[in-house]
Amino acid sequence: MEPAVEVEGLSKTYRVRIRTAGFSGALRRVFAPRTEDVAAVAGVTFRIEAGERVAFVGPNGAGKSTTLKILSGILHPTAGTARVLGLVPWEDRRALGYRIGTVFGQRSQLWWHLPALDTYALLRHVYDQDPVVHRERRDRLIETFRIGAIVTKPVRSLSLGERMRCELVASLLHAPSLLFLDEPTIGLDVTAKAVIRDFVRERSVKDGCTLLFTSHDTGDMERVCDRVLVVHRGRLLIDEPVAALRRRYIRRKVVTLATVETDVTVELPGVTVRERAPHRLVLEVDTSVAPVEAVVAAALAASRLEDLTVEDPPMEEIVAAIYASAEKGAPS
């Protein structure tokens, strides 16, 4: 079977002007500009099979967005080859456009003052869909994403989570074989994130749609994807199943307790105090030693809780650990 994405030695170098401050710097920029080459992507090679759900993670400036732009045909690479659904993206952008979908968490393709249904009607023309096929698919997606009650309201009146569900439907209407998701859960609350993750995964499983998912949120990676590509400074550091990455690097959770009592102590093996303040205790839990349930039970026994949050460590910390271990030549 043809792979969904096949990338070999992909590189992208930007030539940027060196800016110097002051009036003399401004003159120099005009008459003797100096430039330097910045490698955004540096020789990346990977392959994604059809139907796979792959997280593409890394800190800011790692080269994720540049790679996605190359794969969606917006950018030319400086070197290397790429085939997406059998097409060379930068040569066959328009043909590829019918077969890929994109979701950008900080952008919107919905018309602000109109209901999402109107945008869907426009997209039918953009993707030249048969009206009957479009209606059937649209109605099925509306049901799946449970947006029947909101799809007729102006987009400006929707919450961010509701709007993102409408955005996802817009990106899936033309039944893309490959969906690029760039931080689709950014800014959402915990519940909305969970809903989006479930819907995306469910649609991918049902349609066989390949996902390439970039995020700073380890939860997105763990709950939606089966495989993870970690990039850092334009290079591919890790390509392995999410379960393996979890075992090796995501063993910690951050538990924050807001308590009625001023001072609370929770002592368990594998639990260290990260931050202590009146009515507030932040714990770091090594889940391979102490399960989160045990920590919560101990906290409940020791105090009256007003609030409790359990978070994954930030992606930057995980990538830093991966990078450190890669430099040492062995996993930590």
Add this chain to the structure above:
Amino acid sequence: MTRAPALDERPLGARHSSRTRVYLAAATIAARHAWANPVEIIGRGVFLGLLLVVFSGLWRAVPLGEGAPDARGLLWYLAITEWVILSLPLVHLDLERDVRTGDLAYLLPRPVSYVGVRVAEHLGTLAVRMATLAPVAAVLATLLAGGLPGDPRGLLLAVPLGVMAGVLGVITYASIGLTAVWLQDVTPVYFVWQKSAFVLGGLILPLHLYPAWLAAIARWTPFAALLHGPGRTAFGFDPAGAATTAGLLASWTALFAYALHRIHRAALRILDVNGG
């Protein structure tokens, strides 16, 4: 589901009808979007009314010299030129925002022309603004000028010329907007263009009241066709002059559409190299 073949794989006729449908759909949704935001329409109507009130008072008080049309004619002239200018959507700002915020990343992978869809959308907005501002301009000009122009048949010609001028305005603003790929901020270019249009187009006074040398220069620019042409037609029935203006508007529109096409292609090449 089987996918539709890409547009470029189809016979020429099918390609064109499909693209026309996309552009019509884009114009329609933008028109509905503009209609769904009445505050902006009302704001523009109020501003148009304010301008007409101020200038009707001014022209009654200031003698304009020999050869000038009467105050009624001037007010109808202004009603038409301001109707065109205030109906123009700020296409350049949307295109600049697409480039600066990276929204292009959403729009470019679609299997349609980015700039084609953007222009179609703004033509839809233009249609709503022209349709809603025309009655405001007509009623206020009638009330303030004390009636219709001397030969009201001129108005019948001025309206289609105004619509043609609106289309030219959208195309030129889109050309300015796409320069954001190089400039990032298109405000200086827009500023120069807008002020030139006001001065050389004769926004508040017909060009034949200008010094001869300046009027001669202005007539070689697109601004004269954009504003003076439709405005002049409003207060004097002149089918031959209107036909000349229509020809000039069509020529300038074709020229700027070609320029827009070339700028779009050059911009895509830059984006290919430097990113969206």
